[in-house]
């Protein structure tokens with residue numbers, strides 16, 4: 001195993017003080033898979049006070065102390081060192097009622113969630129694998145340690161963790177583990193919304209998100225009931241070869257693995273069932289669904305306590321996902337500039353990613369609509385490279401200029417600037433100071449006249 005020296009050094013220091021110590025959990029799993037672990041966890045026979053004594057002089061973080069965890073900052077990296085523990089009862093289906101220390105590594109491994117997460121390794125003794133983790137790793141299987149129903153009963157978050165690891169690692173859910181996850185899914189309502197959100201994002205950004213969404217949507221529908229309305233909803237449309245849920249899932253798999261984009265793909269058509277109508281020929285239509293989907297996304301993400309920035313970004317992308325960008329020549333430039341102005345550069349390109357994924361999730365003969373996105377991207381890159389004007393900060397006049405030219409201060413200034421920008425984007429005015437100032441004077445005069453007539 002390729003282990004950073006600070007982690008090996010920590011094990012050696014605990015050994016020198018007479019304690020056993022092992023790397024454990026995710027870092028062992030990832031190293032055996034040839035992946036670089038995000039962080040390293042140590043499990044040790046040393047009680048927490050002894051761990052603190054061994055690392056006296058280092059920076060210690062004690063936030064996990066009541067669970068037996070001491071975090072030590074070594075070489076700038078946090079290392080979590082936890083005393084071997086067993087968990088007491090779980091009356092709330094989430095947290096152990098008490099944490100019991102144990103002298104046995106095997107007990108500590110037995111409390112862990114999945115076989116692939118229940119292996120320990122150190123440089124002296126090598127790998128300890130009591131539950132067949134290595135074989136499940138080789139076979140690509142997520143399997144509970146022990147009786148799955150009992151393990152999900154103890155801690156309902158494990159249900160979502162099973163789906164998350166299945167997606168991230170691309171592993172199958174062992175049939176008994178999946179059956180138990182389904183049987184116990186309702187207990188997910190006891191898990192905090194923040195934890196649900198964190199697992200959901202990891203699941204969505206995983207390589208097998210499409211498979212997990214399409215095969216386990218019924219489990220995910222406990223925290224996200226929106227999915228139930230989408231599942232199996234036939235679109236009655238020649239443009240589509242999938243039901244609404246599958247269409248959204250395929251779109252999730254086709255956007256880059258970035259949380260806001262994956263969430264936007266998941267929700268982009270969530271409002272379709274509520275907007276469904278059929279014309280006399282039987283063809284399905286979904287007028288206004290982008291707006292309804294945006295509201296559903298906003299409600300769901302707010303409920304799951306997502307940060308405001310994510311809620312706003314996802315809601316905006318969903319609401320605009322079907323905005324037309326395919327126009328001839330200069331008209332396309334104008335449409336692209338309006339969206340660049342509205343979204344800014346980064347979110348504009350995210351919108352194109354979403355639109356491209358949406359196209360790819362259509363019936364095969366309509367997937368070439370991605371070309372529209374390619375053309376819009378090309379247009380946007382040219383507008384940006386040429387530093388063309390599409391926002392107020394690019395405009396050749398600002399509020400101070402207007403006030404200096406005699407426009408009275410107040411909200412009218414903002415309206416005037418937006419009018420000028422719209423004229424520049426529409427190609428009706430050049431982005432030049434004098435031209436814009438005289439246009440502003442005309443506009444201000446027109447407003448004054450209009451006000452007088454209404455008086």
Ligand code: ATP
Nearest residue numbers: 024025026027038041111112113117118155157158
């Ligand atoms: P990653 O850090 O990539 O998300 P990980 O496996 O390291 O994956 P963590 O949440 O960091 O996951 O947990 C570290 C280890 O603690 C896990 O590998 C597992 O052994 C154990 N563990 C974590 N959460 C639970 C849980 N809810 N129930 C049982 N064991 C758990």
Ligand code: MG
Nearest residue numbers: 026027038039
């Ligand atoms: Mg970890």
